[in-house]
Amino acid sequence: MAKKDIEKTLPDAAAPAAGKGKHKLIILIVLVLLLAISLSVGGTWFFLSKGDQDEAKPETVSGGQAAPVKQAAIYEMLTPAFIVNFNYKGRQRYMQVSIALMARDQALLDALKVHMPVLRNNLVMLFSGQDFDSLATPVGKEMLRQLATASVQELAQKETGNVAIEQVLFTNFVLQ
Structure with a gap:
């Protein structure tokens, strides 16, 4: 009889643990996705802003003079x-x-x-x-x-x- 009581209580105790495991897995997946998205956005912003800074600097020729700027079309x-x-x-x-x-x-x-x-x-x-x-x-x-x-x-x-x-x-x- 004691065994039957233990078997009845084990599945009930294991059920909340399995539910918590699924929640933890979902939270972990969401965090990984958010990290991947933020790294992607940050990397894109870094490389694009780096290109803007390079274009903003006037190129200099060996004599220290600025290179001619391309005229408007x-x-x-x-x-x-x-x-x-x-x-x-x-x-x-x-x-x-x-x-x-x-x-x-x-x-x-x-x-x-x-x-x-x-x-x-x-x-x-x-x-x-x-x-x-x-x-x-x-x-x-x-x-x-x-x-x-x-x-x-x-x-x-x-x-x-x-x-x-x-x-x-x-x-x-x-x-x-």
Whole structure:
């Protein structure tokens, strides 16, 4: 009889101990997760704030002078938009492209404006020589943008002696 009483009391005594163990495990997991999150946030903040401090310090050249600061971008829209036609599988297709030139020096951009008819001619010839299928893909559009940038930079180098244009940007691109 004494054994039965002991067996009855043992499971009741073990039940609260198991419940406390689960609570301790849950609390431990929550604390570990909070520690991991706080370390992640702290590390991110540390590295990002370190980058801001590095950018804030002016770089010095060996002579003790500050390095030249990169000038703000200047954008020149080429208007009107370029419209080019294609003969694709027996059907007439069209492409309309609006372009902006990105430069850093207004004087170089003004020197290039004198040669705008040649620049527009080169771009029309470049656009009309493209394959319609390749232009329908994002990769084809990016390749065309890079070709246009190279063409404009080549013309600028030839005519003004400087690569005045940093990038050619498509502000509108329509294929029909």
